[in-house]
Amino acid sequence: MGAVKTKRMPRAVREQQMLDAAVQTFGQRGYMAASMDEIAELAGVSKPLVYLYLNSKDDLFTACIRREATALTEAVRGGVDPSLPADRQLWEGLGAFFTHTARNPDGWSVLHLQARTHGERFAAEVAAMREELVAFVTQLILAGAREAHHDPDLPEREVAGLAEALVGAAESLAAWANATPGVTARQAAATLMNFAWAGLGDLMAGSPWTPPEEPETQAG
Amino acid sequence: MGAVKTKRMPRAVREQQMLDAAVQTFGQRGYMAASMDEIAELAGVSKPLVYLYLNSKDDLFTACIRREATALTEAVRGGVDPSLPADRQLWEGLGAFFTHTARNPDGWSVLHLQARTHGERFAAEVAAMREELVAFVTQLILAGAREAHHDPDLPEREVAGLAEALVGAAESLAAWANATPGVTARQAAATLMNFAWAGLGDLMAGSPWTPPEEPETQAG
Amino acid sequence: MGAVKTKRMPRAVREQQMLDAAVQTFGQRGYMAASMDEIAELAGVSKPLVYLYLNSKDDLFTACIRREATALTEAVRGGVDPSLPADRQLWEGLGAFFTHTARNPDGWSVLHLQARTHGERFAAEVAAMREELVAFVTQLILAGAREAHHDPDLPEREVAGLAEALVGAAESLAAWANATPGVTARQAAATLMNFAWAGLGDLMAGSPWTPPEEPETQAG
Amino acid sequence: MGAVKTKRMPRAVREQQMLDAAVQTFGQRGYMAASMDEIAELAGVSKPLVYLYLNSKDDLFTACIRREATALTEAVRGGVDPSLPADRQLWEGLGAFFTHTARNPDGWSVLHLQARTHGERFAAEVAAMREELVAFVTQLILAGAREAHHDPDLPEREVAGLAEALVGAAESLAAWANATPGVTARQAAATLMNFAWAGLGDLMAGSPWTPPEEPETQAG
DNA sequence: TATGAATGAGCATTCATTCAT
């Protein structure tokens, strides 16, 4: 179990092993139920070394949050082509989001569940990342409105609320997609895109939002 | 601190006091960080009495979840008039939801955060309640589609995903509304209703969903 | 479970019910593992009543020891006809002993195991009874020696040791007989009688002690 | 009080110190009344270290039983010269037994009293050792019978009962010898040897079994 | 006579954290 016991490796490498073990353990057991003993064993090192490098359980958890938050935001930003129209950007961003969370369930659990349930300090850490995502979505909404050149009367707070709702729906669907067998990241993205862009009213009237054909692998 | 030390009360009353204290403590500290000592003190009783009545930390937490889940579902169902059209029912349900969660932040924390992060047993308990809400929303969506007499091509799973997204967005907005000063339950409901019913596309094109005028307190 | 809940009985009767429950519980669970709760429930009364009548766990246990010790000594004394020769008396006494202990395993457990393992106070209580039995056996040995009119050179302490060994062997065989299926009280008595009276040397040389034919039910 | 606080010792040494303290505490207080706190303090270490090495109160007790059982059987077997005649072997074995139990009263208490009164698990552990002793005695009885070349008609179960009685008598006498000032292991062995080998009948008739003179230190 | 309500005190166990090497 755990990493193979290879001795004497450079600090940076060891640290990553520890963070890997920590994310896995925190994600599966929860912050409080995860013991430093278990993390150290899973990382294949002795407990004092974990303390030497990461300082304390608190700091270790914070490091996990930061690493996973960065990874997630980079995945989303990296998945989006800023030259496309707003709805296409949203569609791509959602796809990247669902793909990343599906591939890193422990990291997502750390961010979405653990970090928000164990003290303001950690919650603030994720909140920062979340605000980045919300801001990104907010920009998309405003850009979309501009593109519709309707200069729609969307007040500041209203847009903030919409972005918040969209991100919240995405987070919720991520868990649903992970838990429902047969639902892919792409399908989750499509469902949410429909919901968010077309709205229930249009959907019921038979006017869904139409996803582009095979956007990722397409030539043009 | 804690309830006034009133002695010798009937069991039923004491049990409610204990549940009150437990919901508050679990909601604020988290399941693991909450100590039975703290709960007992807050309830104004000795620890053995808590164990005598509620059996174990596990059982106490389960009792909290059940009480809060029941309270929430009843608040939502009770806030809806089933004779109204679908969008109105949704509007009222969301209003009741945001109102209840705003008034019971600790209970909402127990359901939304704590119960989902500490073992399958507890998660399953909330999942049952959540499914009830999702089913409720699913019925509304189907009813709305029927009302639009368009027999829209909404496959089973698609509807489930939509309902999931809507509930998720609501849950997320509840936290946002609680945390953002000046955002009322009514405003949160309006934002979400706009988002869900009209969709971003329509919103950007200047066609929002229009809430009824002062539905609860209206003259005519 | 437990006695049928009949209310308002005279104190003496209730006390016996409590002692019955206590002996059973102490005998099976052990002194420390037995809880006053369990005893009260088994006795079909509330805990305060147990305290009202028997005062404390300590006192309750002492009462159990006394009752069982008295019952055992009376059974042994009552089973012996003092007009018979020494070996016959020993034979009858052993039979009564094995019969009683087989019929009251919980009481025997209280005396033989529990009382000796939980503090001097209790041990002294059984020691008193045991000394009575040892004294009885000592008298039999001296009487037997006199009957053999050999005025054998048996010093005081030697006789005490012999009696001690005999009683110890009996106690040990009682447990063995209870645990070994198919070994009756009579057989246990015969085995011990052989061992004690004839001795291994004689047994090996083919000269066992001969038990009388059907002593208890005999005509003459 | 307790061991001098010597820091940083190898695990094996600390474990023995802990077992020493545990045997003493269990032997004197009893299994349930002994607290891990007391044992740790007596061992001169902190409680967590006891748990780190010995795992649980249960396991600690089991370890005590095993250590003491092994020590006792080895003492008895080591005290016997198998080339001697049966009665001499028995005499030596009894001597070793009484000597060992007199020197390790706490260990003997653990085996004889505590282990038998606190759950089947522990009882089974001692029962194994006891059966070894009973088997040893059974062999001696059969060997003795063969030496008397009388091919005495001793049925299987009869011999088992005899051995059981002898061991039981020995166990009982061990307690008696420890509690009676002035009774040495040698005297206890002589008393039991008389009782067991010659039998009360022969003793009364003036034909005791004769112990060899100074067996351990004599030349021939 | 009898009990529902209540508690002080203690116990086994675990965990984050630190020396000394």
Add this chain to the structure above:
DNA sequence: CATGAATGAATGCTCATTCAT
């Protein structure tokens, strides 16, 4: 760079015992 040895401080839980009625 790395660890075996060690602990202070909690925490969940139980039990004998007592009021107030």
